[in-house]
Amino acid sequence: MLEVEAVEAAYGPFLALSGVTLRVGPGEIVALLGPNGAGKTTLIRCVTGLLVPRAGRIRFGGAEIVGLLPHAIVERGLAVVPEGRRLFGGMTVEENLDLGAFTPHARAGLGRGRERIYEIFPILRERRRQLAGTLSGGQQQMVAIGRALMAAPRLLILDEPSLGLAPRIVETILGVIGEINRGGVSILLVEQNVQAALGLAHRAYILEAGRVAGEGSGPALLQDPHVRRAYLGPLASLPGSRPPLP
């Protein structure tokens, strides 16, 4: 579905990605983990066409997408929930959702798609005439996910969807991601919440300083001593229970 091969990307002289290779297969949930500044968002900017990599290849659905503009990549069935949500704060919830179905391919299913979003997140139906900028963080994240789903994607990328949200909302959102996946959509999930991400994902990659430092199945990485030390803290408890408070 998505194949990233030896991608290098730079901001001026600073090399943010130095040869990243990863893939997301059809129907998979793949987690992308790594510390702040590892290059996760940079990789996603490359995949979505906002940043042109200096080297490497990115294929989506078998076709090369490096050099395509972002809207053309969306049209092919790749949607993203960007870091920081990036809603149109001066527009209503419904306008935000409708804009998600802007491509010709998605526009046909606009009404049905909107109905589906309101079924997944009933609160958004109540708030549909409200300006998106006035919603709570959790509700904004729901709109961001809804807007991406409106594009009727085959692959959904989420960049830290749980950042700054209350644990209960995080649970809801992770649950919805699982549900979307069972509906046949592949998922690439960037997360700081390592335990939750690994619990959900079929496979995971660990990105460190612009390179892939590890990969494996979710449960296997959870048991990996390096991962446990680096991401769950030295006193990390066993999988399933919560990590101790710092």
Added chain:
Amino acid sequence: MILVQQLVLGLLVGGLYGLAAAGLSLVFGVLKVLNVAHGELIMLGGYGAFWLWVLLGFDPLLALPLVVAGALAFGVLLYWGLFAFVVRAHEETRIKNSLLIGFGLALATHALAVRLWTADERSITTTYAGAVLSLGPIAIPLVRLASLVLAFALIGALHLLLQRWRWGRAIRATAEDWEAAALTGIDVRRAYLLAFAIGTGLAGAAGTLVSVGYSISPSIGLEWTLKALIVVVLAGLGSMLGTFVGGLVLGLAEAASAFAFGGPYREVVGLVIFLAVLVARPRGLFAR
């Protein structure tokens, strides 16, 4: 009574300030490009209507849609020829580059207008040009009143277009956050092109109305750019109806200060407003 008469005239010209500013505001808000040649586009629109009247005998009311259509097309060409290159740059460097291109465009347009139409002042004097609506001692020139109504109608239409039309929403989304817009599947370059063309179309409309109720010459461009800029500072970006109201406020303020301090101070009040707003909002015009 003189004051009321002055204020009425100020309100009437204020509608045109609002219309002039709407185009500048749209282009600035969406492309993050400051088109300092906006007043020259208004001037060209005025001469377009003037030519249609002199050469073909078209009434300005008939000329208006033709000039707007021509200006839209001219806007597309200008975008492709000049501004498409500016918007490739980062948002922060766009203003700088657009100033250079805008001043170049303004100089070239001015020189062209002097060649084509000489430096003389022109205006379209129809048979009904002198008609006046008298309300007791107050005289309202009918043509200027019609201009105000037309300006308001155009702003209303633009507002609806931005609210309801698919691409209107895309233009608003692009103005708010072009990257997020691109990620929802909007061809951002298309949104830029449309916004620029519509901005030029509005300049054409403003020019037509200026050439009927007032007068045009090749050198009016800078003055109209300034008025539009003051209104944009006053009204902020984002709301076309707000921009229109800002235009009316400037027109009234000019009239009031001309009455209080004498004619020459008409031009000063706009600059005072400009400075006052910048002092009150020190982050200024370019702050989000």
